[in-house]
Amino acid sequence: MVERTAQPAGLGRGFWAYTAILTLVAIVSIVFWYVFPLERYLPAAIVTARQVDTLFRFMAATGSALYVFIVGYLVYFAIVFRAKASDAPDAIGIQIHDNRKLEFWWTVIPVLFVVLLSVVSVRIWYEIELEPANGLVVEAIGHQFYFSFRYPQINGEVTDEMHLPLNVPVTLNLTSADVIHGFWVPAMRLKNDTVPGLVTSIRFTPRLAGRYPIICTQFCGVEHSEMDKQILVIEDKDSFDRWYKGWQQKNANASNALPGAGGAAISLQGGDAAAGKLLFSQKCTACHKLAPFNQTLVGPGLEGVLHDSNHPNLVNGQAANPADVASILENGYTGSMGAMPSASSNGLSPQDIANLVAFLNTLK
Numbered sequence: 001m002v003e004r005t006a007q008p009a010g011l012g013r014g015f016w017a018y019t020a021i022l023t024l025v026a027i028v029s030i031v032f033w034y035v036f037p038l039e040r041y042l043p044a045a046i047v048t049a050r051q052v053d054t055l056f057r058f059m060a061a062t063g064s065a066l067y068v069f070i071v072g073y074l075v076y077f078a079i080v081f082r083a084k085a086s087d088a089p090d091a092i093g094i095q096i097h098d099n100r101k102l103e104f105w106w107t108v109i110p111v112l113f114v115v116l117l118s119v120v121s122v123r124i125w126y127e128i129e130l131e132p133a134n135g136l137v138v139e140a141i142g143h144q145f146y147f148s149f150r151y152p153q154i155n156g157e158v159t160d161e162m163h164l165p166l167n168v169p170v171t172l173n174l175t176s177a178d179v180i181h182g183f184w185v186p187a188m189r190l191k192n193d194t195v196p197g198l199v200t201s202i203r204f205t206p207r208l209a210g211r212y213p214i215i216c217t218q219f220c221g222v223e224h225s226e227m228d229k230q231i232l233v234i235e236d237k238d239s240f241d242r243w244y245k246g247w248q249q250k251n252a253n254a255s256n257a258l259p260g261a262g263g264a265a266i267s268l269q270g271g272d273a274a275a276g277k278l279l280f281s282q283k284c285t286a287c288h289k290l291a292p293f294n295q296t297l298v299g300p301g302l303e304g305v306l307h308d309s310n311h312p313n314l315v316n317g318q319a320a321n322p323a324d325v326a327s328i329l330e331n332g333y334t335g336s337m338g339a340m341p342s343a344s345s346n347g348l349s350p351q352d353i354a355n356l357v358a359f360l361n362t363l364k
């Protein structure tokens with residue numbers, strides 16, 4: 001086998017003409033991505049959607065230009081340096097190694113490109129993160145197979161459309177009642193998974209009224225494909241207020257009422273400690289040990305939650321009695337340790353809560 005260091009071999013007669021054509025095609029593809037009317041096909045529903053589009057255009061343009069050159073030269077060399085009919089059947093091409101100049105440039109150019117890409121992405125990510133955190137706080141909870149929404153001052157859950165007022169900053173807290181789902185509104189260009197037992201948030205400000213599909217992006221079970229039917233409605237303040245009042249009335253007596261909203265307290269009669277023990281192992285052990293209070297996992301140890309004279313009060317300052325524990329299970333509580341999910345995020349029925357409290361009451 002003949003090996004030799006690369007020689008400035010002839011590139012073929014048409015090489016520079018071909019390079020000129022590739023350059024032209026690359027320029028056209030770059031211009032294409034910068035003039036393409038993205039928003040005609042996918043409206044920019046929130047303030048930072050356009051930043052994401054800027055990143056998309058940049059990546060699509062540079063990606064297309066690279067593609068044109070790489071595939072272009074691949075095809076060119078395959079044709080120009082193909083085996084000749086006169087070559088012996090077992091002939092191999094000239095074996096070449098080491099070309100300092102080439103190796104230098106094919107290292108430096110991609111590195112510069114990746115650095116540029118990360119600078120552009122980090123700047124855009126920063127702008128998205130800087131979105132104001134105040135304003136309206138809404139929860140979206142993934143279920144098999146729909147999303148439900150909770151709003152301050154609306155009892156229970158909103159289960160069809162999600163409404164948001166124009167130009168009001170929103171913090172959307174995401175979690176799941178069963179398996180992992182993905183909350184995605186393409187028109188917002190924002191997406192996040194909803195994970196059971198975990199609350200994550202995305203922040204944004206709606207800027208364009210309209211109706212936009214919400215899509216689940218994690219394969220979450222047999223009816224996953226049905227999770228593209230719900231709509232995010234962005235509308236002016238008046239329409240939003242009307243919708244909001246409508247749900248306040250509709251849900252006035254919803255079973256998982258928020259504290260102080262006049263909802264009935266959960267009946268703890270007939271709590272089944274054995275059923276509660278099983279449920280505890282399924283829904284609570286990710287965050288709680290059956291150990292003394294100070295043995296924290298995510299939340300405190302719960303062994304003595306109802307019978308520990310060292311801890312007469314619950315984390316929310318209420319006395320440690322069954323009714324107040326039930327209230328924490330129902331409404332959730334966010335304190336110094338983090339977020340204890342509410343019954344709707346944990347998927348607990350009133351009977352489940354009664355069973356859990358009966359179980360916790362047996363621990364001493």
Ligand code: HEC
Binds near residue numbers: 284
């Ligand atoms: C995602 C983690 C998480 C899950 C899941 C979770 N909890 Fe909690 N829980 C917490 C955190 C964190 C706290 C403390 C909140 C604080 O004060 O910061 C807490 C507090 C509590 C308290 C009050 C304890 C006290 O001493 O005041 C009780 C009772 C409780 N959880 C019961 C449960 C039960 C029952 C379940 C299962 C249905 C459960 N939790 C599931 C995180 C969790």
Ligand SMILES: [Cu+2]
Binds near residue numbers: 143145218220224227
């Ligand atoms: Cu899903």
